[in-house]
Amino acid sequence: MKKLESNTEELIFASAIKIFHKKGLAGARMQEIADEAGINKAMLHYYFRSKQLLFEAVFKKAFMQLAPQIHQVLNSEDSLFEKIENFADKYISFVMENRFLPTFIIQELNNNPDFANQFFSQAEFPKSTRFLIQIEEGIQNGTIKNVNPKQLLIDMFSLAIFPFVGAPLLQKITNVNESAYNNLLIERKKHIASMLINSIKK
Template structure:
């Protein structure tokens, strides 16, 4: 692929992220994405024949950026508590730049199981084996309570994901404007870690 083609494709993907974030998958139009990218619709279709294919490309790109970061955090030589802090910080920072991603995963799981099953069967997921064993070791040492390691892993993901998936509801409940809610999300980087650590620490 020539450099100019690569640049055009990157511009399209970035423009698609912008429109998908504003309109969602259902509300986004290919013409809007083409306009955002500064190209005509015919050129957009040259690179991506349909909105679904473009959305899948955006999803794959974003997932492949996130997965290695999470894998690195879970399998580093850091202490357990440092890993929990690093996970919350990296995940929330990443999703704040790709807010469509958690909602898209849930939508695709429900609406396009064929694609998600195929993708997930091929994708390299973060492997939490070392992290789960580390929790077991800390339990044996007596530094943390006797907890189910998988529950800790689920807590880390769910507490980080839901504020994005449920953003419209939570923003309404907390009576927060967009700037205030963004500040709450940033604050959650330390809030989640502190809450989880305190919940398992003896």
């Protein structure tokens, strides 16, 4: 019984992600999610009493799948350059399996700021302190250029996030089909790491 409930819940999550990503919180309807999942609305309400509760569960689950991975990368015992390489690899690999996530988060930051502010005030974000300290140490011992550590952190996230958020635009600009664009995304794992490392090392 528990396995059946778990499978149904996962089906609901997958269906809700698809509908929320397409229509956002305001535009989505519980009936649409139930139809997408192939269950009746009463069963959907059995698992989640309201659309808001379902949305919050989906959002939290998605965010908490990625946050621990990024935290682990930034706080490992790896060298600074290894961390940049691992970040690009893990972030892009994860988002390629969860394409909705960056757009979904940005969409709700804009469309549902009250929920976003409440969630982010309680969520456990990846801690970047160790990573920022490593940058400062690299500057002091002369292994990297004198850069603003926080700018480098922003660069890492920006270069990895935008190709997913701006995928329709970038696919048109580069004049490639979806398969070729996916190959470009895979190539970006090494491209981003190489570009960032070469830009800061002496």
